[in-house]
Amino acid sequence: MIWNRCIQFYFHLPIFLRLILSVTLIMLLFGFIIHLIEPSHFPTLFDGVWWAFVTGSTVGYGDYVPLSTLGKAVGIFLILAGGGLVTFYMATISAGTIKHEKDLSDGKIAYRGKNHIIIVGWNERTRQLTEMMRNRQINQDIVLIDHTMRNISYKDHHIHFIHGNPTADDVLQKAKIKDATHAIITADPSFKENEADRQTILNIISAKGNNPELIIVAEILTDIQQKNAERAGANLIIRSNDFMSSLFFQTIFQASNHATDIIAKTLEQQQFCTTPIDPDMAGQNFHACAVKLLDNNKWLIGIMRADEIMIHPDFKLILEEKDMLIYLQPF
Structure with a gap:
């Protein structure tokens, strides 16, 4: 019963822990065996374990060498068993690191911090916002939620990307919305103005539903949806179309x-x-x-x-x- 539980516990461990545990146990075993076979050349258990690690990793310092035929046979088995396992361990770590970086770029990894800012929608406005924060050395983390992008370069933007629908609870939980301080919800440029505003309101409702204390700044394009966005829970409404219309008017009709x-x-x-x-x-x-x-x-x-x-x-x-x-x- 205990043995079965140990086996189940072992196979439920993450692969990195299983590999390092397996490598350690094998090196301890071979170190103990060589210490028993040649106690004169390996006077302590640590000397045997040291030889096992050095030999199994194919480093081969040569400070400890088995002299007997049986000892050399143990060395051969160690190289065949331990060397392959160590190589597989290093390859697994490398592959896991590369996969983790790719998953980060693809927006599959959940954010683990707190007191961060959530940005919904990646566009030129939010890109400039992140650049302004970086240039002013504002250290507050940014979590971006976007369903249109497939990946993002962390070297360029220094943000944590979550790929998915911003109205889905599992996506918002990946962004740790309950621990966020602010959320900036921008209009989706892939929709028409009315549809973009309706989507923004749904995003506000989803965000407020998961964190009622969250301060939400939302971009609304049409006047008719401004009140609805406020009812949904937006703390501040930004009407970008109003500013642009005023700027166009000044450009065409102003005397100067x-x-x-x-x-x-x-x-x-x-x-x-x-x-x-x-x-x-x-x-x-x-x-x-x-x-x-x-x-x-x-x-x-x-x-x-x-x-x-x-x-x-x-x-x-x-x-x-x-x-x-x-x-x-x-x-």
Whole structure:
């Protein structure tokens, strides 16, 4: 009974553990045998085990050599049995390492960290986001969920890729969504706008269902689906089409021919930031706080108060202790 349990336990071990255990047992066995056969040349059990490992791995230092015919026969059996097993062990490790790297690139390996950011959908916007995080040396891990890509190069993007449908629970569990802090859900470019928004809403529902505390930033393309995305649980909605429409209008109808260049250069050279208000600024008006931030090369453009965002409020507006400042800052 005990022997059967030991055999079952052995065959339930991972292949790497089984191989290293087998190699160790064989080397211990041959080391013990050679110690018994030639105790004068192998005075201790460790000497015999050392010879077995050196001989079985075909290194052959020559510091311990069997002299008797029986000892040499044991050496032959060791080379045939142990040498082949060690070679197979090394080949298995190499093949397993290559397979693991391929599975990582193919998005088959579950993420094992926590406090990470999940990105749903790989496109130019999310690619630039990962590049910005890497360039600013932000150490927070990124887990990408995408069903259209077959693999991704980790040398180029430094993210953990999960291949699959972002509405499937098993895929979200692979991404450890319960331990994530934020999720960025982008519009799927392979769908039409209405279909892309419906898919985004399904992704929001799935993410919130697995982690109600998750902060979700979602991209919505049509106005009619914005409320539905908020009802689904999105904390912040980004309307990329609104910005592009405004930019097109400025390009065609604005009197200045350089309006588009001005907007584009502003976006390229500045980044949006938010920060809690300094205690000494509470009680002062918006204008006074804006002047103080300008001294630090920051352009104050608005505040967040509770759930309300105020862009370019009245200069006489008095700021409160719980306000968040919204400003532009050079990269």
